[in-house]
Amino acid sequence: xxxxxxxxxxxxxxxxxxxxxxxxxxxxxxxxxxxxxxxxxxxxxxxxxxxxxxxxxxxxxxxxxxxxxxxxxxxxxxxxxxxxxxxxxxxxxxxxxxxxxxxxxxxxxxxxxxxxxxxxxxxxxxxxxxxxxxxxxxxxxxxxxxxxxxxxxxxxxxxxxxx
Numbered sequence: 001x002x003x004x005x006x007x008x009x010x011x012x013x014x015x016x017x018x019x020x021x022x023x024x025x026x027x028x029x030x031x032x033x034x035x036x037x038x039x040x041x042x043x044x045x046x047x048x049x050x051x052x053x054x055x056x057x058x059x060x061x062x063x064x065x066x067x068x069x070x071x072x073x074x075x076x077x078x079x080x081x082x083x084x085x086x087x088x089x090x091x092x093x094x095x096x097x098x099x100x101x102x103x104x105x106x107x108x109x110x111x112x113x114x115x116x117x118x119x120x121x122x123x124x125x126x127x128x129x130x131x132x133x134x135x136x137x138x139x140x141x142x143x144x145x146x147x148x149x150x151x152x153x154x155x156x157x158x159x160x161x162x163x
Contacts, residue, residue, distance in 0.1 A: 039099075039155055051078070051079065061132055070124045114146055
């Protein structure tokens with residue numbers, strides 16, 4: 001079967017599934033919490049999950065043919081986002097005045113990183129076969145992360161936010 005088609009179907013289905021789960025189960029629960037707590041719930045997992053992107057740098061996990069022009073920025077962006085997630089999470093938990101600005105920075109950097117990875121994959125004409133075991137990063141991990149970023153933007157833009 002055509003690996004490009006499988007890749008596309010997987011990404012779209014994962015994005016739709018993550019969106020439906022967020023609408024039906026996650027967002028209603030988050031709305032019942034303080035904004036800071038809701039942000040923590042969405043940001044904290046990314047301190048770990050975004051570290052998976054470092055796998056793009058490991059031959060054997062990915063094909064030796066995977067372009068370093070894609071792999072290095074994708075891994076670096078994910079790592080930077082993981083660090084920002086950790087900082088934002090700690091600041092929010094401590095109820096620091098830095099919580100909201102760090103949440104904004106984390107969310108902007110993280111969202112741009114994910115969008116840029118898709119753009120760069122197209123620019124480098126990457127076939128899904130180059131991803132090897134990392135195939136599940138853009139197909140199963142990235143779509144829920146994009147949905148989480150969307151929810152974080154919604155929370156940050158809520159008028160009743162008390163930071």
